[in-house]
Amino acid sequence: MENSRQHRRLQERDRLAALGEMAAGLAHEVKNPLGAIKGAAQLLGDAGSRLDAAEREFVGIILEEVERLDRVVGSVLDYARPSKGELHAVDAGAVVRRTLTVLASDRAGDWDVETDIAEGLPLIRADAEQLRQVLMNLVRNAIQAVGGRGKVRVSAAVRERGPGASVNDGPEWVEISVRDEGPGIPPQVLEKLFVPFFTTKPTGTGLGLAVSQRLVEEMGGRIEVTSRPGAGSTFTVVLPVARDALGAPRSSREPARREHASSAPAE
Ligand SMILES: Nc1ncnc2c1ncn2[C@@H]1O[C@H](COP(=O)(O)OP(=O)(O)OP(=O)(O)O)[C@@H](O)[C@H]1O
Ligand SMILES: [Mg+2]
Numbered sequence: 001m002e003n004s005r006q007h008r009r010l011q012e013r014d015r016l017a018a019l020g021e022m023a024a025g026l027a028h029e030v031k032n033p034l035g036a037i038k039g040a041a042q043l044l045g046d047a048g049s050r051l052d053a054a055e056r057e058f059v060g061i062i063l064e065e066v067e068r069l070d071r072v073v074g075s076v077l078d079y080a081r082p083s084k085g086e087l088h089a090v091d092a093g094a095v096v097r098r099t100l101t102v103l104a105s106d107r108a109g110d111w112d113v114e115t116d117i118a119e120g121l122p123l124i125r126a127d128a129e130q131l132r133q134v135l136m137n138l139v140r141n142a143i144q145a146v147g148g149r150g151k152v153r154v155s156a157a158v159r160e161r162g163p164g165a166s167v168n169d170g171p172e173w174v175e176i177s178v179r180d181e182g183p184g185i186p187p188q189v190l191e192k193l194f195v196p197f198f199t200t201k202p203t204g205t206g207l208g209l210a211v212s213q214r215l216v217e218e219m220g221g222r223i224e225v226t227s228r229p230g231a232g233s234t235f236t237v238v239l240p241v242a243r244d245a246l247g248a249p250r251s252s253r254e255p256a257r258r259e260h261a262s263s264a265p266a267e
Helices: 002-046 053-080 092-106 128-146 208-218
Strands: 088-090 112-117 124-126 152-159 173-180 222-227 233-240 257-262
Touching: 002 053, 053 208, 088 092, 088 128, 092 112, 092 124, 092 128, 092 152, 092 173, 092 257, 112 128, 124 128, 124 233, 128 152, 128 173, 128 208, 128 233, 208 222, 208 233
Parallel strands: 112 152
Antiparallel strands: 088 124, 112 257, 152 173, 173 233, 222 233
């Protein structure tokens, strides 16, 4: 029985690999014409004064839907052919702040995110751009989960070492957590979270978490999830501390920061 189960698992893996290749090929083919459609629609939109209200609305719809397709295609490509990241010593707090800045600039709607970055956090070994992409996916999910009614909190701290670890070695991991007060995740969803194309959202691609997990694992880290139905969810990205030539952890020497970001302009 164990044998046939393993056989089925392998078959499933091959099937997914073939599907991934096909999806990547398709996504690639779709990307160029999509760019042309977007350019043409933008030109039409720029001639706005010559269009009547209904025509302007149609152009708006074309642009919005093209953006959406472009995002989907981008995610498929990210998943099927992730670009090789470059690992550097990265300041996790800075990446968190940058993520929220980008999110504030490209996203309408009601949201409110608190950050809590621990003091004197060691630098981590990561690709800053890819880490930002991962945090973007997690924070977007959290914002969607609370749907404007509840807190989202992003924190970064050292993961405490287990018992028996030598104090002299310093911390080994830093964890960045995204916690929301949304509805939580039922067990039958929990087990499929990271499966590509699994989504419970009407316009989701189901690639956000699959891509994120892939990127984090390539950086030598992992994503952990805890959730209690009714009490929200926490997604934690755990990444290794960057070490200098002597093996000592490198510190960002940044003071602790507690901040607030939201979609509403300040004041
Ligand atoms: N914070 C969360 N709270 C509750 N459910 C979540 C949360 N994050 C993810 N999920 C569940 O996991 C599913 C998969 O998430 P994932 O980010 O991979 O795709 P998606 O959000 O549905 O689509 P996309 O990210 O492409 O917009 C979601 O559809 C949702 O059911
Ligand atoms: Mg998502």
